[in-house]
Amino acid sequence: MVDELDRQEIARRLLLRTMRDFSEYTWCAGWMGGLEHAIWKEAQRGEYFGGMPWMVLIEAAGGIWTWPDDADDVVFVSLEDWTGGEQ
Numbered sequence: 421m422v423d424e425l426d427r428q429e430i431a432r433r434l435l436l437r438t439m440r441d442f443s444e445y446t447w448c449a450g451w452m453g454g455l456e457h458a459i460w461k462e463a464q465r466g467e468y469f470g471g472m473p474w475m476v477l478i479e480a481a482g483g484i485w486t487w488p489d490d491a492d493d494v495v496f497v498s499l500e501d502w503t504g505g506e507q
Contacts, residue, residue, distance in 0.1 A: 427480075428480070428481065428482055431477065431480035431481040431482070432481040432482070432483075432485075432496060434472075434477065434481075435477045435478065435480075435481040435484070435485065436485050436494065438469060438470060438472060438477060439451075439455060439456070439459055439485055441469075441470065442455070442459065442469050442470075443455050445469075451487055451494065453487075455487070456484050456485060456486040456487070459474055459478075459484065460478075460484065460502070462474050463475040463478055478499065479499065481496075482498060482499055483496055483497050483498040483499045483500075483501070483502055484496075484497055484499070484502050485497070486502075
């Protein structure tokens with residue numbers, strides 16, 4: 421049986437894959453700079469990608485992936501940290 425933490429981890433992996441697919445589809449880039457901001461705007465407008473509503477994916481994952489300038493790869497940021505406690 422899959423517990424809640426496993427579900428969240430699955431949602432995080434699905435969100436990461438979907439974000440990368442969106443970047444590739446939209447800009448032909450594995451991770452376009454500012455991708456997380458573009459996707460957040462899409463989510464706030466209720467947009468979908470690949471049949472998936474962005475906000476549902478983000479909420480299920482509990483946050484969003486970002487690629488900080490000083491990092492070598494993406495990092496996960498909680499929804500609370502991403503929004504500063506506001507949604």
